[in-house]
Amino acid sequence: MNKEIKKNLKIVKKTLEEARLYGHAASVLNFDRLTACPKKAREAQGDTCAMLTNQAFQLGKEKKFVRAFTYLYENRGDLDKYDQVLARSLYRNYQRTKKITPKMDHEFTLIENKAYVDWLDAKDAADYALFAPSLQAVRDVEMKRISLQKDKKDPPYNSLLDLYERGMSETMLDEAFGECKERMIPFLEKIKASGRQIRTDFLGRTAPVEAQARLAQYLLNLIGYDFDRGALSTTEHPFMDDLAVDDVRVTTHYYENNLVSSMFSVLHEGGHALFGQNTPRAHYKHFIDGEKTLGMHESVSRFYENRIGRSRAFIELTFDKIKELFPELTRDVSPEEFYEAVNLVTPSLIRIEADEFTYTFHIIIRYEMEKEIINHGAKIEDLPKMWDDKYEEYLGVRPSNAREGILQDVHWSDGFGYFPTYALGNMYNAMYYNKMREKYDIDRLIRDGNLDVIRDWMTKHVFKKADRLDAAEWIRDITGRDFTPKDYLDYLEEKFGAIYGL
Ligand SMILES: [Zn+2]
Incomplete structure (x- = not known):
């Protein structure tokens, strides 16, 4: 490595080290703000957070720093594999924002x-x-x-996609979602016509909060979450936050009359957390630990929530524990009934309450609208009708007001292009699930409680290069195949076909 490179690397890393300290302080405060902080102190604490975040932002604008990473980017062929990623990432972000003045x-x-x-x-x-x-x-x-x-980029929506999902394009999504519609719309009709009644009455029974907290602890331990490098707290809206290399926390929310809400949100956030806890240490050292795309992250959380958590094998594995913790709730329930209840398919208006099967429709609707808004200048006043029509067309339900329609999600209050990553996550994990299956009988591993084997496979194949690759390269690296929704659609048809006797 020549002297110039060494010198510039030193400048870049010193700045990033300092920015990371501000960022860390801001994250700890923010976590506190969302969990323990008293209501009346939250606003002031938010201001402190904003000040710290701004300090980090300013550091990133310093001329010396910009010159240094630009040099590295231009000479990236001489860098090691980690620093190449870093230089590329800093340069990309800079290109994206350099014409935006502080005033703007x-x-x-x-x-x-x-x-x-x-x-x-x-x-x-x-x-x-x-x-x-x-x-x-x-x-x-x-x-x-x-x-x-x-x-x-052309069309402009691709610029937004690229922000959240490096390497993903509208063409790829159009194709994937087109296939989804082709197979899922008629399949949903069959489910509706099956007349199959699934019992769910017991899900609304009282589930004491202390018992739910013990279940959450049990589930996180089971999937291999490391409590020595993490913590579980409660919040209004569950989330995961990786505050530092050895501090990856999850939160949940307990509802007394909704056991499965926390049960699956713990598995979801726990999945995100496993990704954080098992990111190679070298990625932290080289400041590239935050390069994973949202779709990659969602693939892991949904893998644990749905592929593992909502599988028959997992319900069989955990049912004794559930019975022990909630004897009243489960007094007349079999594992099979529990399994079917958590997999009930019911077209509905609200995305975050959607079942595993109909979820993708909620995303397709938002994706199609975002393209209209960004690429085709759709009139803002026409959007509610467009929304309602699409719900009717794809799901056969029509919102009776905007709260259960276009106003339900917060996302559009700060931009567009985020939603597709949720659906991509499901498609990615279906592909790597099939890859894992070449080596293991996954249901057997789950039934035997060998979730550590699964986590280790994920670490070796899914987590290892996520920060270093674009989404399309990453899924090819894991599976040896190009991105396709086929595995996901096959999985849905197989699983729900069995449940609904189709
Ligand atoms: Zn998530």
Whole structure:
């Protein structure tokens, strides 16, 4: 390694080290704000967080730093495999934001903050008109951001996709979602026509919170979560936060009359956490631990929530524990009934409550609308009808108001392009599940409680290179095949075909 490279690497890493300290402090405060912090102190604590985050942001704008990573990027052929990723990532982000002045950035933030408040009011009142002007403004910000990028993409929506899912394009998604519609719409009709009744009455029975907390602990231990390098807390909305290399935390929310809500959100966030806890240490050392895409992350969380958690084998493995903790709730329930209840297919209006089968429709609807909004300048006032029509077309349900329709999700108050990653996650994990199956009888591993073997396989194949590769390369690296929704669709048809006797 020549002297110039050494010198510039030193500058870059020193800055990143400092930025990481600010970032770490901000994350710890933020975690506290969302969990233990008293309500009245939250706003002030948010201000402290914002100050720390801004310090880190400023560091990233320093000329010396920019010059140093630009040099590294231009000479990336001489860097090791980790620093190559780092140089590429810093350079890409810089290209994306360098024409955005601090003043513009501040204006954008204000627009998004207002949009969030307007969205809350509008949702509360189920009145889209209260949100529409802000939504228009957010769209304008998004278009402005796209126009300021150095490497413009065509169509513009690809710029947004690339932000969340490096290497994914509209063409690939159109094809994948097209196949989904082709197979899933008629299959859903068959499910509806099957007349199969699934018992779910017991799911609403009382499940004491202390017992739910013990179940959460048990489940996290079972999947191989390391409590010495993590913690479990409660919040309004469950999430995972990797605060530091040895501090990857999860949160959940317990509802007394909804046992499965926390049960599956713990598995979901626990999946995210396993990804964080088993990221190679070298990635932290080289500041590339945050390079995994959202789709990769969602693939792992949904793998643990659905492929593992909602499998018959997993319900059989855990049912004794569930019976022991919730004797009243399970007094007249068999493992098979429990399995079927957590896999009930029922077309519904609300994405976050959707079952595993109909979930993808919720994403397809948002994806198709986002393309209309970004690529084709759809009129903001026409969106609610477009939304309702699509729900009717794909799911056979129609919202009776905007709260259960277009206003249900927070995402559009700060931009577009995020939703597809949720569906991609399901498709990725179906592909690597099949790869894992070449080596293991996965159901057998689950029944025997050998979840550590699964975690280790994930570490070796799924987690190892995630930070270093684009999504399309990553899935090819794991499976030896190009991205396809086929495995996912086969899985859905097989699983739900069996449950519904099709
Ligand atoms: Zn998630």
